[in-house]
Amino acid sequence: MNEIPIFAKTYDLLRWLIPATLKYPREHRFALALRTQQAAFEFNELIVLARKTRDKRELLVRADAHLEQLRLYLRLGHDLQLLSLRQSEYVRREVGAVGALLGEWMKRVGVRSSTE
Template sequence: MKEQRPQSPLFAKTYDMVVWLIPLTLKFPKAQRFLLAERLGGMALDFYDLIAQAVMEPELQGELLHRADRVLARIRLYVRLSHDLQCMSLGQYEHAALRLDEIGRLLGGWLRKRRRDGV
């Protein structure tokens, strides 16, 4: 049986962010690559998994989206830390911040829609 592939705008934006972020973390300085880069990449993949699960498992959507919101907040902190430790340029930080802001707005919209629908 062919598994359903998530196609929500949030999933697509998250996918694009992960595809951009993972290669960037592989270029972090060696001293940070195995600590900061691994954590940031892992959280990005965790967020991606949560969004994919929320699309494919509507009965668990509320819990999954709230967990995703908490992971997204941590990703933002780690992106800022990466910039402050000079693992990301200002341009890369701005790019990441804009993408994360857009993803956060989409996630917030999904959560608000669920509340309005009484789910």
């Protein structure tokens, strides 16, 4: 079982996301930027814990919820014109790739998605 790609992709996402959200205007920096960063950091913390835990299912479900929150905050950032179209498309692809890796991991440990 090899979950390593999800950690590398998540690191790359965080490395891009932090400076991008710090450029949000002051009136959005402390609400939307902070929540966006927190969702990404909490996602990362949950997958690290899942890697170190025998029963990964609950942690992966929680990580999936944080990834969904991150998607919402990024879409909001684009809709409020805090992220350019190019930035939004890039980060959407990256989050999608992380989500695909998470989905594969969840299937391997027997987590059914809420849409099944």
